[in-house]
Amino acid sequence: MTDMVHLVGGGALIGAGAALLALANGRIAGISGAFGSLLDGDAGPRRWRLGFLLGLVLPALYLLLGDIDVAMAGGAGWLLAAGLLVGIGTRIGSGCTSGHGVCGMANLSRRSIVATLLFMGTAMATVYVVRHVLAG
């Protein structure tokens, strides 16, 4: 599933979701923010966060039923450490790939452009160290 039609089609669907949430709900489609607030017991006005996240994970049915590749990059300890860092970082940094990377960039927000360049650069450096330095 990596040909151009899937990439552009998938990207357009992501954008359509973010556009709908903006125009209909007046909200930024930030997944870490929505999930973090929901964890704190704040589903937002008319529980929009619950609706958005429920919709987001429903397509996981495709993973259960279909033939879709999902290959994890490490063992349990590695994934726990990575998950912890993603949780802490997105909370402190006020967003992730969706809120900063897609919506914030689309909004030409200075904060989001800086955040996206930083987390993308750091992630590239991390992959470099893991794959080309540590793995020798």
Add this chain to the structure above:
Amino acid sequence: MRIPAFLTALVAGLLFGTGLIVSGMTDPQNVLAFLDIAGNWNPALAVVMATAIAVTAPALWLLKKRGQTLAGERCDIANRNPVDLPLVAGAIVFGIGWGMSGICPGPGLIIAVGGVPGGLLFVAAMAAGMRLSGIVLRRLGSTAAP
């Protein structure tokens, strides 16, 4: 007639989640292949992200211009905070975790619900990290908001 906000948010989530799966961004290997600039680099993520941004941008522009939603509710999505230390530090910490795993919050939630071994572990740790730093941030009196 006004469509319930819960329902529009649900459909928005459905579109977003389907897009992540269709584009292959729920497979950590595709994400890592984009981040691995010194290896067999795969620009797929950049194509997905650029397309998503191109579709989102006019909607956000329209929302800002109108100052209200389609249903006529006033809203303001601008974050006028400056680039500060929490933003910079948080983005770097997130980048390390993303680079280690190839998983960011959206795909993480989807593969956890999809029953992928390791996905639930990742999301449990992510949830703990969010709660933990939320408590610390409140103690420090920070106004960091999503």
